[in-house]
Amino acid sequence: MSFQNPVFIPGPTNIPESLRKACDMPTIDHRSPLFGQMLHPAREGVRKILKSDEAEIFIFPSTGTGGWETALTNTLSAGDKVLAARNGMFSHRWIDMCQRHGLEVQIVETPWGHGLPADRYAEILAADTGHQIKAVLATHNETATGVKSDIAALRRALDAAGHPALLFVDGVSSIASMDFRFDEWGVDVAVTGSQKGFMLPAGLAITGFSPRALDATRDAKLSRTFFDVNDMAKGYANNAYPYTPAVGLLNGLRQSCDMLLAEGLDNVYARHHRIAEGVRAAVRAWGFDLCAADPSLYSDTVSAIRTPEGFNATDIVTHAAQKYGVAFGVGLGEVAGKVFRIGHLGSLTDVMALSGIATAEMCMADLGLGIRLGSGVAAAQDYYRGHPAESRKDAA
Ligand SMILES: *Cc1c(COP(=O)(O)O)cnc(C)c1O
Numbered sequence: 022m023s024f025q026n027p028v029f030i031p032g033p034t035n036i037p038e039s040l041r042k043a044c045d046m047p048t049i050d051h052r053s054p055l056f057g058q059m060l061h062p063a064r065e066g067v068r069k070i071l072k073s074d075e076a077e078i079f080i081f082p083s084t085g086t087g088g089w090e091t092a093l094t095n096t097l098s099a100g101d102k103v104l105a106a107r108n109g110m111f112s113h114r115w116i117d118m119c120q121r122h123g124l125e126v127q128i129v130e131t132p133w134g135h136g137l138p139a140d141r142y143a144e145i146l147a148a149d150t151g152h153q154i155k156a157v158l159a160t161h162n163e164t165a166t167g168v169k170s171d172i173a174a175l176r177r178a179l180d181a182a183g184h185p186a187l188l189f190v191d192g193v194s195s196i197a198s199m200d201f202r203f204d205e206w207g208v209d210v211a212v213t214g215s216q217k218g219f220m221l222p223a224g225l226a227i228t229g230f231s232p233r234a235l236d237a238t239r240d241a242k243l244s245r246t247f248f249d250v251n252d253m254a255k256g257y258a259n260n261a262y263p264y265t266p267a268v269g270l271l272n273g274l275r276q277s278c279d280m281l282l283a284e285g286l287d288n289v290y291a292r293h294h295r296i297a298e299g300v301r302a303a304v305r306a307w308g309f310d311l312c313a314a315d316p317s318l319y320s321d322t323v324s325a326i327r328t329p330e331g332f333n334a335t336d337i338v339t340h341a342a343q344k345y346g347v348a349f350g351v352g353l354g355e356v357a358g359k360v361f362r363i364g365h366l367g368s369l370t371d372v373m374a375l376s377g378i379a380t381a382e383m384c385m386a387d388l389g390l391g392i393r394l395g396s397g398v399a400a401a402q403d404y405y406r407g408h409p410a411e412s413r414k415d416a417a
Pocket of ligand 1: 032084085086087111160162163164191192193194214223
């Protein structure tokens with residue numbers, strides 16, 4: 022690996038210099054008003070990025086996975102039924118976590134490369150007239166397959182059935198990079214981490230709770246200590262945590278939110294879309310398909326690229342690291358060896374993306390995939406030339 026090259030993995034993402042500096046802080050008293058001056062603006066920034074007026078933001082020293090556990094253990098009891106589709110490695114892991122906590126998961130098996138089937142959710146919710154289902158789980162952006170799902174459609178499915186289940190959304194690889202609307206979609210718990218769209222090191226689980234989700238904490242019996250949101254709320258009221266917070270990361274988060282909001286969320290989303298479209302133009306020029314089954318499912322944060330039958334896609338990733346010092350993502354689970362992934366989220370420009378596309382081309386040519394050097398790069402260049410950035414305030 023090289024410390025000079027950007028990474029093209031779908032998290033952790035490249036860290037802008039200003040955020041690295043913001044995280045690098047002298048020790049302060051984490052029970053002082055000074056800490057509150059980092060904590061509260063960070064929470065307020067996250068709330069704005071979630072597009073919510075009413076979500077309570079809870080931030081734990083953890084990762085996205087800890088955010089999943091926060092959502093489940095604060096709102097549910099052993100034996101409760103939850104509804105979840107499995108369409109990739111991350112939705113699979115969240116389901117596995119539910120089962121390990123003694124929840125009963127009604128699993129909608131969905132082909133990898135497809136989105137969450139809102140019509141199946143609608144049928145199941147309508148049939149559940151006794152309201153046994155307490156929560157609906159949704160992975161907004163399935164990072165293993167590069168597939169985004171329609172969360173508004175799941176909300177419509179819940180509403181059409183008049184079903185009171187809570188809606189939990191994993192936005193780990195979408196929030197702060199792709200459009201996310203906590204209030205409008207009626208999300209009850211949103212989950213993310215610090216190391217993807219927020220462009221920070223790993224180390225924070227970032228969650229938003231709706232008033233209904235907070236109500237559910239009163240009757241929820243699953244055990245929780247470290248991730249108890251009510252303990253956290255008591256701490257926040259005193260500019261503190263129930264334990265020692267990750268002060269530097271929270272200061273970084275405050276700054277990251279400022280950067281994203283200064284760029285403008287619409288500009289952030291447009292930048293991710295533009296960069297992704299260039300990558301997709303390259304993939305087409307190579308003659309390959311994306312794992313995502315339909316253009317409406319294309320993720321603007323990660324592309325999972327299918328390689329020809331009989332070729333081990335992981336070889337591209339290994340080769341890129343060894344020969345060129347560049348990181349791409351391997352295929353996970355069912356699509357291991359069948360896809361490699363280009364992460365294109367966080368602090369990235371089209372110029373950086375071109376270097377990743379060029380590197381992938383060199384690797385594929387080295388490995389005998391019959392790629393003409395420059396073909397994907399030229400397709401991406403054409404796209405970027407024809408679609409100049411609206412804003413030059415790209416994340417520095
Ligand atoms: C990265 C990721 C996770 C896991 O987050 P960690 O921070 O690694 O615990 C969960 N869900 C999705 C969609 C992800 O991309």
